[in-house]
Amino acid sequence: KQEVTQIPAALSVPEGENLVLNCSFTDSAIYNLQWFRQDPGKGLTSLLLIQSSQREQTSGRLNASLDKSSGRSTLYIAASQPGDSATYLCAVEEGNNDMRFGAGTRLTVKP
Amino acid sequence: ETGVTQSPTHLIKTRGQQVTLRCSSQSGHNTVSWYQQALGQGPQFIFQYYREEENGRGNFPPRFSGLQFPNYSSELNVNALELDDSALYLCASSGPSGAYEQYFGPGTRLTVT
Numbered sequence: 001k002q003e004v005t006q007i008p009a010a011l012s013v014p015e016g017e018n019l020v021l022n023c024s025f026t027d028s029a030i031y032n033l034q035w036f037r038q039d040p041g042k043g044l045t046s047l048l049l050i051q052s053s054q055r056e057q058t059s060g061r062l063n064a065s066l067d068k069s070s071g072r073s074t075l076y077i078a079a080s081q082p083g084d085s086a087t088y089l090c091a092v093e094e095g096n097n098d099m100r101f102g103a104g105t106r107l108t109v110k111p
Numbered sequence: 112e113t114g115v116t117q118s119p120t121h122l123i124k125t126r127g128q129q130v131t132l133r134c135s136s137q138s139g140h141n142t143v144s145w146y147q148q149a150l151g152q153g154p155q156f157i158f159q160y161y162r163e164e165e166n167g168r169g170n171f172p173p174r175f176s177g178l179q180f181p182n183y184s185s186e187l188n189v190n191a192l193e194l195d196d197s198a199l200y201l202c203a204s205s206g207p208s209g210a211y212e213q214y215f216g217p218g219t220r221l222t223v224t
Contacts, residue, residue: 043201044215089153098169101153
């Protein structure tokens with residue numbers, strides 16, 4: 001059974017800092033991995049999708065990497081801003097259309 | 112392009128009652144997935160519908176059921192509500208199953224008392 005773990009559970013950084021969020025999964029047989037952002041009480045906003053054949057994706061200040069063999073993905077946020085404060089979730093999609101989520105990392109960026 | 116919408120925004124029900132939640136897919140998407148998110152946890156997959164047929168199901172009992180309509184909108188029905196059903200219910204739409212990004216709606220907050 002696929003298990004997705006995100007470390008750390010919470011992170012607080014000063015504005016301007018570069019940071020890395022980690023995601024690990026136990027079964028490497030995945031179709032893709034997706035990173036989402038969730039503001040309190042709201043739905044999920046897709047940030048980056050990495051297909052299983054890809055190694056990384058970039059969008060603006062965000063860069064996500066995928067290492068299937070080791071079951072790891074990282075989300076790198078450059079020059080963090082207070083508006084980046086949110087919960088970041090990673091999810092892996094398996095062949096049975098079941099998308100498995102981690103519990104998220106709650107990020108606070110202090111002005 | 113219209114995004115994913117859900118209704119209602121909030122709902123309060125009593126244990127034992129039944130509830131129907133609704134979701135309208137993003138334009139051009141034919142696949143809808145439903146998720147349950149308890150407080151402080153990641154979403155859990157309930158089921159997925161593709162072209163009006165159930166196309167995968169998570170570890171949820173049969174009292175969680177769904178429908179997808181010809182316009183690709185969808186309903187989630189929950190019978191015999193339990194206190195533990197209190198959660199944020201999210202729907203997500205996507206293109207052909209298995210290879211495309213899922214776009215989420217804002218969710219329906221269900222409280223069971």
